[in-house]
Amino acid sequence: MEKKTEPNAPLPRHPQYGWSDASMSHAVLSPAIGSGADASSEGARRAVPLEGAVLYQKEIDNSRVSYRHDPADRDELRAHISWGLFIAFLLLLAFGPRLWVRHSGYRQAQLAETIEQLVAVRDQLTMQKGRLEDLRRVAALAERSGLRETQEGRYTWLEPVPDRGVTETAVARLFASDE
Secondary structure, three states: OOOOOOOOOOOOOOHHHOOOOOOOOHHHHHHHHOOOOOOOOHHHOOOOOOOOOOOOOOOOOOOOOOOOOOHHHHHHHHHHHHHHHHHHHHHHHHHHHHHHHHHHHHHHHHHHHHHHHHHHHHHHHHHHHHHHOOHHHHHHHHHHHOOOOOOOOOOOOOOOOOOOOOOOOHHHHHHHHHO
16 A cells, blocks of 8 residues: 655654654744734744754665666667667768868868988988998008909808817807907
8 A cells, every 4th residue: 555645744753853743833833923813814924943952864765675677768868879879870971071171171281290300311321321332432441451452353262160178169259259
């Protein structure tokens, strides 16, 4: 059996706190109003000051209350989510190409700067390679080192001979000394 209450009915008071189920009497309210007039008359309604009032807090236990879920709520949630995704897709479709073109313009400008830097580095490396490959420079380095030109057709190949009792070759020792 369901409880039914009227819309503006007074709330029942708990007997533990000393309240009765009846509403406050006229004798309690009339001194609080302070006019001496009848509290039931329309002109005598005023706000009651809370100076001597004692307020109690009531805890309500809703742990045993269970609600049935409405399948229409789930369908409505799905409809809202699908409409939101559809609107997001339309916004992406409408503004996405503009943003992509703008981004690609920035990307092209960045690539142009990178190309300019790489061309400058390439030019510097080409000049450095040309200086290093200059035959006059190589000849001057050879003269300072005491090297002389080899005659055509006369090359002597020397094979490294390992020392007796040593397992590593002279070439291995040369590589080890470079490190």
